[in-house]
Amino acid sequence: MSCNHIQDLLIDFIDQNLDQKTHLEIETHLKNCSSCSTELKGLKTVFKNIDNDSKELPHKSLQMNFEKMLQKEKALLDDSKLISLEKRTKNSWKTAIQIAATIALVISGYFYGKFQNNESLSNEMAVLKKEKIQMKQVMTISLIENESASKRLQAVNYAEEFEQPGNDILKALIQKMHYDDHINVRLAAAEALAKFSDKEMVRNALINALDQEQDPGMQIELIQILVSIQEKRAVPSMEKLLQKEETPNYVKDQVKIGLPSLI
Numbered sequence: 516m517s518c519n520h521i522q523d524l525l526i527d528f529i530d531q532n533l534d535q536k537t538h539l540e541i542e543t544h545l546k547n548c549s550s551c552s553t554e555l556k557g558l559k560t561v562f563k564n565i566d567n568d569s570k571e572l573p574h575k576s577l578q579m580n581f582e583k584m585l586q587k588e589k590a591l592l593d594d595s596k597l598i599s600l601e602k603r604t605k606n607s608w609k610t611a612i613q614i615a616a617t618i619a620l621v622i623s624g625y626f627y628g629k630f631q632n633n634e635s636l637s638n639e640m641a642v643l644k645k646e647k648i649q650m651k652q653v654m655t656i657s658l659i660e661n662e663s664a665s666k667r668l669q670a671v672n673y674a675e676e677f678e679q680p681g682n683d684i685l686k687a688l689i690q691k692m693h694y695d696d697h698i699n700v701r702l703a704a705a706e707a708l709a710k711f712s713d714k715e716m717v718r719n720a721l722i723n724a725l726d727q728e729q730d731p732g733m734q735i736e737l738i739q740i741l742v743s744i745q746e747k748r749a750v751p752s753m754e755k756l757l758q759k760e761e762t763p764n765y766v767k768d769q770v771k772i773g774l775p776s777l778i
Contacts, residue, residue: 516540521551523654529559532673652677652684659687664697671700675707685711689720698730705736712744725752731763738766742773750777 521544527533528541545552655677658670671691674684685708692704705724711717721744725737734756741749753770756762 516544518548518551521545521548522554523657525551525555526650526654527673528555534669652681656683656687659691664695664700667691667695667697667700668703671703671707675710680711682716685714685717689717692720692724693727698732701730701733702736705733705740709740709744712740712746718744718746718748722746722749722752725749726755731766734762734766735769738769738773742776745777747777750774753777 521541524533524537524541528538531538533541545555655670655673659667659674661667661670671688674680674688677684688704688708692701692708695701695704705721708717708721712721721737721741725734725741728734728737738753738756741753753774756770757767
């Protein structure tokens with residue numbers, strides 16, 4: 516594989532999403548290619564920073580300084596040789612107020628600064644996470660058009676892992692479900708789309724696929740998906756399958772099992 520191809524697969528290499536042969540091939544390449552190794556280190560650093568977005572705690576020195584300041588003020592309050600009882604009482608309230616004001620100022624200033632820093636860091640981490648997801652989506656779309664059926668199948672499996680895939684991913688899966696020349700890829704694409712059946716474009720695509728599909732295996736898969744998501748608009752398509760003489764009996768049996776729950 517070329518360096519460009521290797522670098523396109525580095526994210527999946529890190530996430531352990533590659534088959535054993537491809538993983539070993541990349542591992543061997545990395546031992547002899549400084550450019551790809553550097554790219555891998557950079558990606559690992561970015562992902563490590565994303566995963567380790569921990570909260571920063573106040574430094575211990577803040578507590579030590581506070582205790583020293585408190586002891587000093589207590590010593591001043593207890594020094595009866597220097598001030599009278601009446602004066603000490605008045606000054607005690609002044610000192611207490613000063614201590615409280617100082618503590619409040621130090622702590623509020625410290626945490627305000629930390630809040631500002633943490634908020635900025637959180638924003639940066641959010642941007643990095645978003646960019647990582649976008650990068651994986653672009654790579655998935657690229658891989659889904661690969662000439663190798665196994666690569667296309669792998670890409671379909673990657674697409675299923677997205678929580679909120681973009682329309683480009685969904686359109687690519689729909690395209691594979693309708694027109695891929697490998698039945699396993701088409702079946703996998705239909706299964707992946709079932710996960711995103713809350714999208715109207717996905718539901719419409721599943722109904723259209725059942726109208727057009729000629730392969731019995733795909734027909735059964737689509738019937739099961741449409742029944743599981745309770746898509747009542749698929750009823751006419753299923754009834755057509757019952758009416759067609761060329762529809763295999765086992766496909767008709769599947770329709771008869773699922774149809775009552777939609778009517």
